[in-house]
Amino acid sequence: xxxxxxxxxxxxxxxxxxxxxxxxxxxxxxxxxxxxxxxxxxxxxxxxxxxxxxxxxxxxxxxxxxxxxxxxxxxxxxxxxxxxxxxxxxxxxxxxxxxxxxxxxxxxxxxxxxxxxxxxxxxxxxxxxxxxxxxxxxxxxxxxxxxxxxxxxxxxxxxxxxxxxxxxxxxxxxxxxxxxxxxxxxxxxxxxxxxxxxxxxxxxxxxxxxxxxxxxxxxxxxxxxxxxxxxxxxxxxxxxxxxxxxxxxxxxxxxxxxxxxxxxxxxxxxxxxxxxxxxxxxxxxxxxxxxxxxxxxxxxxxxxxxxxxxxxxxxxxxxxxxxxxxxxxxxxxxxxxxxxxxxxxxxxxxxxxxxxxxxxxxxxxxxxxxxxx
Amino acid sequence: xxxxxxxxxxxxxxxxxxxxxxxxxxxxxxxxxxxxxxxxxxxxxxxxxxxxxxxxxxxxxxxxxxxxxxxxxxxxxxxxxxxxxxxxxxxxxxxxxxxxxxxxxxxxxxxxxxxxxxxxxxxxxxxxxxxxxxxxxxxxxxxxxxxxxxxxxxxxxxxxxxxxxxxxxxxxxxxxxxxxxxxxxxxxxxxxxxxxxxxxxxxxxxxxxxxxxxxxxxxxxxxxxxxxxxxxxxxxxxxxxxxxxxxxxxxxxxxxxxxxxxxxxxxxxxxxxxxxx
Numbered sequence: 001x002x003x004x005x006x007x008x009x010x011x012x013x014x015x016x017x018x019x020x021x022x023x024x025x026x027x028x029x030x031x032x033x034x035x036x037x038x039x040x041x042x043x044x045x046x047x048x049x050x051x052x053x054x055x056x057x058x059x060x061x062x063x064x065x066x067x068x069x070x071x072x073x074x075x076x077x078x079x080x081x082x083x084x085x086x087x088x089x090x091x092x093x094x095x096x097x098x099x100x101x102x103x104x105x106x107x108x109x110x111x112x113x114x115x116x117x118x119x120x121x122x123x124x125x126x127x128x129x130x131x132x133x134x135x136x137x138x139x140x141x142x143x144x145x146x147x148x149x150x151x152x153x154x155x156x157x158x159x160x161x162x163x164x165x166x167x168x169x170x171x172x173x174x175x176x177x178x179x180x181x182x183x184x185x186x187x188x189x190x191x192x193x194x195x196x197x198x199x200x201x202x203x204x205x206x207x208x209x210x211x212x213x214x215x216x217x218x219x220x221x222x223x224x225x226x227x228x229x230x231x232x233x234x235x236x237x238x239x240x241x242x243x244x245x246x247x248x249x250x251x252x253x254x255x256x257x258x259x260x261x262x263x264x265x266x267x268x269x270x271x272x273x274x275x276x277x278x279x280x281x282x283x284x285x286x287x288x289x290x291x292x293x294x295x296x297x298x299x300x301x302x303x304x305x306x307x308x309x310x311x312x313x314x315x316x317x318x319x320x321x322x323x324x325x326x327x328x329x330x331x332x333x334x335x336x337x338x339x340x341x342x343x344x345x346x347x348x349x350x351x352x353x354x355x356x357x358x359x360x361x362x363x364x365x366x367x368x369x370x371x372x373x
Numbered sequence: 374x375x376x377x378x379x380x381x382x383x384x385x386x387x388x389x390x391x392x393x394x395x396x397x398x399x400x401x402x403x404x405x406x407x408x409x410x411x412x413x414x415x416x417x418x419x420x421x422x423x424x425x426x427x428x429x430x431x432x433x434x435x436x437x438x439x440x441x442x443x444x445x446x447x448x449x450x451x452x453x454x455x456x457x458x459x460x461x462x463x464x465x466x467x468x469x470x471x472x473x474x475x476x477x478x479x480x481x482x483x484x485x486x487x488x489x490x491x492x493x494x495x496x497x498x499x500x501x502x503x504x505x506x507x508x509x510x511x512x513x514x515x516x517x518x519x520x521x522x523x524x525x526x527x528x529x530x531x532x533x534x535x536x537x538x539x540x541x542x543x544x545x546x547x548x549x550x551x552x553x554x555x556x557x558x559x560x561x562x563x564x565x566x567x568x569x570x571x572x573x574x575x576x577x578x579x580x581x582x583x584x585x586x587x588x589x590x591x592x593x594x595x596x597x598x599x600x601x602x603x604x605x606x607x608x609x610x611x612x613x614x615x616x617x618x619x620x621x622x623x624x625x626x627x628x629x630x631x632x633x634x635x636x637x638x639x640x641x642x643x644x645x646x647x648x649x650x
Contacts, residue, residue: 093510110511117503138502145473145502178508186449190507215453217472226449249448251455279447282457284403290447318402324393325402354395354402359440 028172029300029310030058032262033269035237037206038173043083043123045160045199046169046208048189049136049148050085050121051372053077059372060340065306068340076373085121086373088140090114094365097358115141116368117189130154148192158201167192169199169208169230170243171258171273172296180316180329181273184294185256187245191216193226206232206241214247222250238263252281269300285321293317308335310347327353327360343370401438426534426561427524433459436517440506454479466490467529473501482529483537483638485522494518519543519558523596526560538633538640539563539626541616546648553602553612555648562627565593571622575600578611611649618643 031038031047038047041055051059053074060073076085094111118140125132136148150164167173170187177188195212207230213219214226225248232241240261247254260273275294282290299311314329333347345368353360399405437445437456445456452472455461466480471489481487489500494513496504504512513521519542524530528537539561546555568591575586590601600614617624617634623641624632635642 091510095511110514112510114510141496141504142498142500142502183443183508186444186447186451188507190503191444191451214449216449216451217453221453245449247448251448254448256449277447281448282446322398322402322404324396325398326391326393328392352392354393354398356395356398356400357402357439360392 027175028262029269029271029298029308030063032239032271033264033300033302035234035239035264037201037234039158039201043121043132044134044136044148045152045201046167047173048167048175049119050083050123050134051076052083063306063343064337064339065304066339073340081125081127083121083123083125086119086371088118088371089116090369091116092367096363096365097361117141119147147189160199162197162199163195165192165194166197166210166212168210168212168228168245169197170228170245170256171230171241171275172260172262172271174296174298179296179312180294180314180327181258181275181296184277184292184316184318185245185258185275186216194218195226197228204234206230206234208243214249224248224250237265249281252279254279254281267301271298271300272296284319288321290318291320293320306337308337309333310335325354327351341372343372344368345370400434401442403438426527427520428534429459429463429524429529429531432520432524433462436513436520437462440513444507463531467531474499480525480529483526483540484636485525485542488525491518491522491525494521515543515545519596522558523560534561538638539630540633540636541644544614544646546612546646548605548609548612548648548650551603551605551607553600553605553648555600555612555614555646557598557600557614557616557646559596559598559626559632562596563593563598563632564625564627564629567623567625568593568598569622572617572624573598573600574615574618575602576613576615577602577605577609578613579606579608580610609650611647613648614644614646616644617641618645 028047031040039045041051041058042048043050043052056074056076060068061070077083091114092112093114096109117138120137120139122135123132130153132152134148134150134152136146138145138147146165148165148167150162150166153161155161167189168187170185171181174182176182177190182188193212193214193216195210197208197210200207208228210228212226212228214224215221226245227248228243228245230241230243232239238261240259242257242259244257245255254277256275256277258273258275260271262269262271273296275292277292277294279290284290294317295315297313301309303309310331310333312331316327318325318327329349329351331347331349333345335343335345337343347366349364349366351360351362351364355361395402397404441456444451445454447455447457450456454465454472456465467482469479471477471479474489477487477489479488479490485491492500493505495518496512506512522542526537526540526542527535529535530537539559541557542560543558544555546553570587570589573589573591575589577584577586586602592599602612617632626632631641633640633642634644
């Protein structure tokens with residue numbers, strides 16, 4: 001009887017939290033779909049990585065076709081001072097080259113199985129303390145790689161300061177590091193940076209300010225820093241935002257700016273981002289600095305419980321001063337979450353680049369098995 | 374506000390119309406007439422045109438500037454590794470400690486196996502983090518990785534193809550049934566006439582007995598020597614290949630120099646390879 005009452009209370013608490021919580025999720029379309037901020041599901045306020053109790057609930061009870069056990073949904077919560085989590089993605093991948101664009105026989109088609117990435121997360125928080133230690137360690141493939149380790153200090157209810165090795169909150173934090181906006185900006189899960197970040201949140205807005213080395217290396221390589229600012233506003237079923245980064249490197253500055261937004265329109269979740277990147281250390285055309293324009297449009301639709309269809313179209317102009325050098329990439333994929341902690345993905349992707357660049361002209365087929373905990 | 378979002382969507386859609394035609398551009402997507410902006414003076418236009426020796430200019434045009442540059446560009450390049458020009462590629466690679474394993478140089482001239490860039494490109498089990506390029510698979514193919522290996526083996530020269538000794542940079546072998554195939558890749562083109570039964574010796578070990586296999590089927594394709602064996606005994610335990618061993622005649626590269634078989638940066642010396650069942 002007591003167990004039944006406890007389960008009822010837990011369900012009531014989580015559903016209440018779901019309804020009233022105005023903060024955060026990490027697979028960005030889910031945040032956009034539910035009109036929440038990333039911190040609703042994740043310990044890290046900017047999303048990704050370790051999930052909190054509500055994130056565990058969402059992944060166990062809301063996302064899958066068949067809900068998991070409520071009794072163990074937050075098994076990663078080892079104690080009130082220690083929480084663990086994990087992600088692992090295993091892929092099958094097949095690439096067929098565009099035979100017209102890539103006639104050279106050395107650019108053969110390829111097939112492979114791959115352990116794309118495995119992460120372990122740990123959060124240590126002394127009891128009743130506003131301070132916590134967050135660790136995100138990549139354990140596969142290859143040797144271990146520390147992606148993030150930072151001290152998070154809460155300032156009041158929802159503001160915070162982070163210090164250590166952090167990932168930057170720039171634009172929409174897509175899971176796919178190969179997305180053009182992630183590649184071109186260099187802000188992705190493979191490239192964290194050392195520095196400090198201030199986050200200011202309320203129900204409708206989220207502002208981030210950060211100062212980092214700007215090298216994504218262990219240490220700075222000059223006496224200049226990188227500066228970031230990001231702002232996001234959430235409406236009823238939409239949001240818009242902008243972010244900018246200025247890296248004042250001795251070798252030549254880089255400035256990046258983007259605008260992004262999203263809307264939940266009759267169950268269709270649209271995400272869009274446009275970036276402009278200017279490097280004052282790269283001159284491809286005399287008397288001009290290289291300027292890139294990159295964009296992403298993503299549409300998600302839950303066709304039935306546990307099934308999500310995702311369409312993306314991307315564009316990349318690697319230097320606006322040069323004509324006819326643009327790349328595009330279009331994808332369609334199905335995400336199926338049959339039960340808690342496991343998701344299948346299957347998709348097709350077409351890449352188009354200038355004919356001279358064989359690597360950019362292809363059709364990919366891929367499947368992915370994603371374990372999340 | 375809805376109008377703003379709609380505009381954002383429309384801009385994104387319009388921008389995704391199609392890829393560029395590439396007219397007037399090289400492999401890197403740069404205007405051919407201004408290719409000097411990235412110092413491509415020695416670059417070939419095809420990755421297959423590497424019959425003599427690889428230069429940094431070729432690597433820049435075919436690999437660093439065409440593939441790696443998607444991320445390794447500008448002042449925010451990952452791990453501070455900029456590959457957006459020949460000058461930067463050289464400065465941030467050659468004799469530059471790797472960020473992830475500081476005891477290894479990104480490029481250790483003359484030693485491709487001890488160069489972290491090769492390990493990252495090949496996805497060695499010892500690397501930290503992901504295999505490169507980050508958007509793989511697919512990753513670089515064997516020919517592309519051989520270009521990097523050859524350049525490093527030849528001393529990782531800033532210009533031209535270098536004066537380092539010619540070495541064996543990669544061996545792949547496979548036994549299937551009673552057939553055995555091996556591919557031995559040299560860092561420069563070599564003289565086929567110097568590949569004889571005296572300079573290339575192949576042995577099989579059957580029941581602990583060493584058997585000299587002669588003649589051996591050999592085919593030289595550019596810089597790669599292919600060895601094919603037929604009708605191997607079912608109890609073959611091991612196949613050994615010796616090249617340029619002491620006392621034997623020498624394998625010479627196209628410039629008439631002995632290959633550096635033992636990879637000690639001194640001309641001459643034997644190379645030994647073993648394939649075990």
